[in-house]
Amino acid sequence: MAISKTEIEKLARLARLSFSDEELERFTAEFDEIIEFANTINQSIEGGTEQIRSVGARMVSFDELRPDEVAPSLPNEKILSNVEGYNGFFSLERSRK
Amino acid sequence: MRAGISELAGRLRNREISSVELTRAYIDAIEKLNPTLNAYVHLTFDTALEAAEQADRMLAEGDAPVLCGIPMALKDNICTDGLPTTCCSKILTGFKPYYDATVWEKLKRQGAVLLGKTNMDEFAMGSTSETSFYGAPLNPRNPEYVTGGSSGGSAAAVCANLAVYSLGSDTGGSIRQPASFCGVVGLKPTYGAVSRYGLIAYGSSLDQIGPLTSSVRDAAIVFDAIKGVDKRDQTSVDFDYGPSLVESLDRDIAGMRIGVAEEFFDGINPEIEASIGKAIALLEKNGARIENIRIPALKIALPVYYIIACAEASSNLGRYDGIRYGYRTPSYTSIDEMIVKTRSEGFGDEVKRRIMLGTYVLSSGYYDAYYKKACLIREEIIREFDAVFEKCDVLVAPTAPNTAFPLNYKGASPVEIYLSDICTVPVNIAGVPAISVPCGEDSRGLPIGMQIIGRKFDEATVLQAAHFYEQAAGKVIGDYKGGAAI
Numbered sequence: 001m002a003i004s005k006t007e008i009e010k011l012a013r014l015a016r017l018s019f020s021d022e023e024l025e026r027f028t029a030e031f032d033e034i035i036e037f038a039n040t041i042n043q044s045i046e047g048g049t050e051q052i053r054s055v056g057a058r059m060v061s062f063d064e065l066r067p068d069e070v071a072p073s074l075p076n077e078k079i080l081s082n083v084e085g086y087n088g089f090f091s092l093e094r095s096r097k
Numbered sequence: 098m099r100a101g102i103s104e105l106a107g108r109l110r111n112r113e114i115s116s117v118e119l120t121r122a123y124i125d126a127i128e129k130l131n132p133t134l135n136a137y138v139h140l141t142f143d144t145a146l147e148a149a150e151q152a153d154r155m156l157a158e159g160d161a162p163v164l165c166g167i168p169m170a171l172k173d174n175i176c177t178d179g180l181p182t183t184c185c186s187k188i189l190t191g192f193k194p195y196y197d198a199t200v201w202e203k204l205k206r207q208g209a210v211l212l213g214k215t216n217m218d219e220f221a222m223g224s225t226s227e228t229s230f231y232g233a234p235l236n237p238r239n240p241e242y243v244t245g246g247s248s249g250g251s252a253a254a255v256c257a258n259l260a261v262y263s264l265g266s267d268t269g270g271s272i273r274q275p276a277s278f279c280g281v282v283g284l285k286p287t288y289g290a291v292s293r294y295g296l297i298a299y300g301s302s303l304d305q306i307g308p309l310t311s312s313v314r315d316a317a318i319v320f321d322a323i324k325g326v327d328k329r330d331q332t333s334v335d336f337d338y339g340p341s342l343v344e345s346l347d348r349d350i351a352g353m354r355i356g357v358a359e360e361f362f363d364g365i366n367p368e369i370e371a372s373i374g375k376a377i378a379l380l381e382k383n384g385a386r387i388e389n390i391r392i393p394a395l396k397i398a399l400p401v402y403y404i405i406a407c408a409e410a411s412s413n414l415g416r417y418d419g420i421r422y423g424y425r426t427p428s429y430t431s432i433d434e435m436i437v438k439t440r441s442e443g444f445g446d447e448v449k450r451r452i453m454l455g456t457y458v459l460s461s462g463y464y465d466a467y468y469k470k471a472c473l474i475r476e477e478i479i480r481e482f483d484a485v486f487e488k489c490d491v492l493v494a495p496t497a498p499n500t501a502f503p504l505n506y507k508g509a510s511p512v513e514i515y516l517s518d519i520c521t522v523p524v525n526i527a528g529v530p531a532i533s534v535p536c537g538e539d540s541r542g543l544p545i546g547m548q549i550i551g552r553k554f555d556e557a558t559v560l561q562a563a564h565f566y567e568q569a570a571g572k573v574i575g576d577y578k579g580g581a582a583i
Contacts, residue, residue: 008453011453011456011457011460012453014456014460015411015440015449015452015453015456016415016418016436016437016440017437017440017441017444017449017452017453018437018438018441019441027449027450027453030450030510030511031450031453031454031457033510033511033512034450034454034511034512035457036512037400037403037512037515038400038403038404038454038458038467039400040397040399040400041397041400041401041404041467041470041471041474042466042470043396043397065331066328066331069328074195074196078195079195079421081193081195082191082192082193082421082422082423083420083421083422083425090420090421092420092432092435093429093435095429095430095431095432095435
């Protein structure tokens, strides 16, 4: 096994996810196969990745950004339309007594 | 032959039918077939009928755009102000955006009539649409088979004539592959040709919105209507396509240089290979020049795609925390616990797998070996595509290595499912446009799709070649019997 359950647990913490013991078993096994698949980028190809020279060619250039334009914000009641807000704010249960 | 956009636009203009009547015909068909096909997950009939009335007024005034009054569908990851948009995920249960995606804003202004939001793989992560929180849509051509994915509902809706056209999104093949499985046309435009504002993000450097239609002409019409620069999407490009892409359709293909790369045919089902071979022969017979070319880096495009897409997804999906919209876990004792429980209960398995892979390839100690390396190989793929397009005008390839899978196909591991994206992902990595057009059926009667790939911002040549093939080949797949009686 290439990846341990401890490593999966560490990744889950980083990803803000949690798994039950049964899920952890299954995910670890599946993840092994997925990592093995990801490792195939290390195979050599004809013509070769050695031709790769730089990370210069990006899909999009962010060198020229348009000037910032101040536009009106969405109204507070629209932003809160998907949750039960409290006095115009997002709200959660009290977590510290 | 079912009516396309141009024909319906003509009938709306000479008052043979009104938009309200047309819309009612589609609503009737959806009410009849959708309980089985599950192509739509949110229906918007009330707003559709209001929009149809408004469209009839626009038509009566004269000078209405071609899409005015035509009933259509949007994939459930395209934001619609006040109407459900859930990415077919539990975590976005009940979410109603407070703004329109640019594509929908544009279509709405042109009098489009939205029938509903279509089924998809959760957060567009999948190749069968079976990861949808609402259950899989069924392939209208054979309900024992999947529609493909992730825009499976959009493809099924067009195939079964439950919408004249639909929009989907394509990160690694999610428009073209379901189009191929359902026997419709699907266009993935050049990265930057269509604004992504309001498209719920998966892999931001790969995502692109495009049309699914019943003909190449319709794809050109819809692409014309949605393309263009948008200041709300910094990656959109101000490219001058001229007055209309539809005008480029009727040119002939004599002298067109068509590249065929053997890497696209590795491990392809022989029936598909034969079908594409026949299509290539037809193009050659009509004056196209076939160039056999090589794109060696294609062999590793698939892991490159999954590494980049999942890395971007792990960051993009960080926003789902249960605080501002969507699902929130019912019980918790701290904010941290609320976020972790909400995400763990709200995301499905495939989404979790991809968030975990993305987190892994970006994490300390693995970043250089995976993410950085994938970005470097991406450049090599782009370079190889650039070189090929110096010799060729378009490339022809299969859309998928297989036809539709049976529903609930057991025994396929996540990686086996990933392998089915082999022919489509290189196009997203390179940011070039590609279309899938039906080119035959396998022995079970399931459609086969041919992919035509072009240079960046050269949708005109891609559409021209696809339209020529469509007209020259004639009837290559059976008609779907059913759908709107129009």
